[in-house]
Amino acid sequence: MTEISAHRVAGKKAFITGAAGGLGAAIARMLARHGALVFLTDIDEGGVRAVAASINAERGCNVAWAAPQNVREEERWQAVLAEADAAMGGLSVLVNNAGIGALGGVESLTPKEWARVMGVNVDAVYLGCKYALPLLKQHQPAAIINISSLAAFKADPDYSVYNTSKAAVAALSKSIAVDCARQRVDVRCNSIHPAFIRTGIVEPFFEQLGEQEALRKLTRGIPMKRLGEVDDVAWAALYLASDESRYVTAAEIRVDGGASAV
Numbered sequence: 001m002t003e004i005s006a007h008r009v010a011g012k013k014a015f016i017t018g019a020a021g022g023l024g025a026a027i028a029r030m031l032a033r034h035g036a037l038v039f040l041t042d043i044d045e046g047g048v049r050a051v052a053a054s055i056n057a058e059r060g061c062n063v064a065w066a067a068p069q070n071v072r073e074e075e076r077w078q079a080v081l082a083e084a085d086a087a088m089g090g091l092s093v094l095v096n097n098a099g100i101g102a103l104g105g106v107e108s109l110t111p112k113e114w115a116r117v118m119g120v121n122v123d124a125v126y127l128g129c130k131y132a133l134p135l136l137k138q139h140q141p142a143a144i145i146n147i148s149s150l151a152a153f154k155a156d157p158d159y160s161v162y163n164t165s166k167a168a169v170a171a172l173s174k175s176i177a178v179d180c181a182r183q184r185v186d187v188r189c190n191s192i193h194p195a196f197i198r199t200g201i202v203e204p205f206f207e208q209l210g211e212q213e214a215l216r217k218l219t220r221g222i223p224m225k226r227l228g229e230v231d232d233v234a235w236a237a238l239y240l241a242s243d244e245s246r247y248v249t250a251a252e253i254r255v256d257g258g259a260s261a262v
């Protein structure tokens, strides 16, 4: 890592949801490694506190904070953003990363399962953006990064609600981006669309199918014929959080080994 790259997001104050593991933890580590202060939340309080502690240990100083948050709760959003604002002395990056999946077509999914996934994957992104925007506007240039998915573009009969939720995140991100630009505020908003990365959300495939069959199925539609790694997504988030991407807004950044092209 060069001297310059160590400061790509120096001075940035980032809030990351779903940061107890997987992509959220990797994004938090990447931003902290490159100079940002990071505030991590997750429904898994023990997990998210452990990630923040390990970042502080790695950096050798206090650059990470953690708090419990269920992203579906509107009042908690307001409280935890105020906590982050106070801890870091502002907010300039919001990463809406927390997300869940559910298998099933529309005939088999119950309305309750549908609402659960839409609540975490879509409603929570709306709430996060809604309550973070006033803070982000105070710390321009600022950035919102919403973690969508390859599933926003590619349908799977078993992913009906996941497909729908991730397409909604992409559309919402573009709407916010254009709204901010129209208001002449320097808050950019982009979505990232990963293909399969081996985290908690895809682990059930490996449990159900076994290592070889899961790998075969998951990489079938990927020209690069391999899964992604958490840092492949974290590097994209670092670029979008930094001022290097200052003319990039309303973009759908695909981190998918070429999968959305075929």
Ligand SMILES: NC(=O)c1ccc[n+]([C@@H]2O[C@H](COP(=O)([O-])OP(=O)(O)OC[C@H]3O[C@@H](n4cnc5c(N)ncnc54)[C@H](O)[C@@H]3O)[C@@H](O)[C@H]2O)c1
Pocket: 017, 018, 019, 020, 021, 022, 023, 024, 041, 042, 043, 044, 069, 070, 071, 072, 097, 098, 099, 100, 120, 147, 148, 149, 150, 193, 194, 195, 196, 197, 198, 199, 200, 201, 202
């Ligand atoms: N791993 C992949 O293959 C992949 C591909 C495309 C998109 N994504 C998206 O990336 C994001 C991160 O997923 P991941 O792969 O790291 O999976 P993960 O399951 O490892 O992480 C998701 C995190 O979100 C947290 N979470 C779940 N519900 C929550 C709630 N209501 N409130 C707060 N936190 C909650 C979980 O505790 C967990 O720590 C998700 O939005 C997911 O849809 C993942």
